[in-house]
């Protein structure tokens with residue numbers, strides 16, 4: 058058992074007891090109250106620290122850490138077609154492993170305990186997830202470009218991946234289906250994905266309405282907007298869909314998102330960087346739509362620090378609406394915690410008895426956290442993501458700012474080498 062003693066937890070200085078992978082008790086003087094024997098405990102001194110639920114990043118392409126800084130200042134289609142997809146053709150399992158490892162380390166060191174990913178060479182990603190101890194929702198990203206042969210291949214790989222992940226029987230690694238987007242996937246692929254999601258009871262992760270161009274493209278082909286088109290063949294029925302981006306939406310599409318309980322992964326920094334636009338988050342919130350946060354890949358962000366996303370989400374909507382009361386600190390912190398957990402069906406996102414022990418501790422002796430009051434404001438508007446202790450599924454994976462299970466230096470060296478293989 059792990060006991061966090063005397064930390065700031067849910068606005069009170071108190072203790073938190075972890076048993077197995079769950080939070081067992083939260084309260085004052087737990088050693089006495091729970092009749093605990095110190096020698097059975099791993100005690101974490103929580104003095105001068107705040108404990109928060111681990112953050113949940115609902116849209117990543119984790120191995121893309123290797124693409125950090127290689128193709129900046131471009132619009133989406135040019136970025137994908139002329140740069141990213143060309144370099145991705147050189148990837149292999151080992152390069153992906155190196156990029157994923159770097160990504161997992163980066164996420165843990167900035168307080169993320171769960172991520173929802175879409176990529177390929179999943180063997181490499183699974184290996185990195187296992188070695189670092191993070192919680193992953195992993196999908197193989199499918200793109201058929203309307204080619205039947207490619208479609209069959211992509212669907213087969215997805216099905217194989219779901220089976221492979223289920224076989225691992227590791228509650229920290231969960232399968233998801235990842236059709237890339239309506240502009241890269243045929244209707245047949247999307248329909249098959251829907252059936253497979255129901256058959257295997259897994260969620261679907263897809264890019265939706267990221268740019269005006271792709272919406273124009275779908276409208277020309279189908280006379281419908283993307284959400285209307287997918288809805289026309291029941292894509293959203295009886296499955297959990299996490300839609301990344303949702304930047305440009307019509308009233309009717311907002312109604313579909315609301316009525317079909319679709320979760321939105323808001324990626325404000327990637328959308329700003331690729332000049333895709335700004336999602337209508339306050340309007341979606343008015344419609345009680347579940348908003349979560351994602352960084353997207355490091356080719357378009359360029360990091361995985363979800364605290365930056367929390368801050369950006371709370372700022373940009375104030376700026377565009379000329380209204381400082383929209384997306385307040387609590388809203389945006391909930392996007393990255395409670396809402397992410399709810400979307401992925403995780404009993405996490407809040408520090409509660411019985412919830413999963415996915416916990417982040419932050420040392421308060423940092424200039425940007427002083428005065429040590431109004432912490433819920435600091436965490437959104439002032440904190441930079443530099444966390445000290447991370448516990449995932451009841452295991453300490455970051456201690457004193459250092460990775461516990463892995464040699465960070467080796468990860469950085471491996472990633473550097475992998476990068477040079479990509480650009481040569």
Ligand SMILES: N[C@@H](CCSC[C@H]1O[C@@H](n2cnc3c(=O)[nH]cnc32)[C@H](O)[C@@H]1O)C(=O)O
Pocket residue numbers: 118133137141142145175176177197198199200211237264267327353354357
């Ligand atoms: N099996 C596919 C791979 C799809 S993985 C998911 C893809 O999403 C791409 N991607 C990353 N960020 C974005 C984004 O913001 N919008 C659209 N695609 C993205 C990423 O580069 C990767 O190619 C194939 O054969 O190419």
Ligand SMILES: [Zn+2]
Pocket residue numbers: 116117118264301353354
């Ligand atoms: Zn993406």
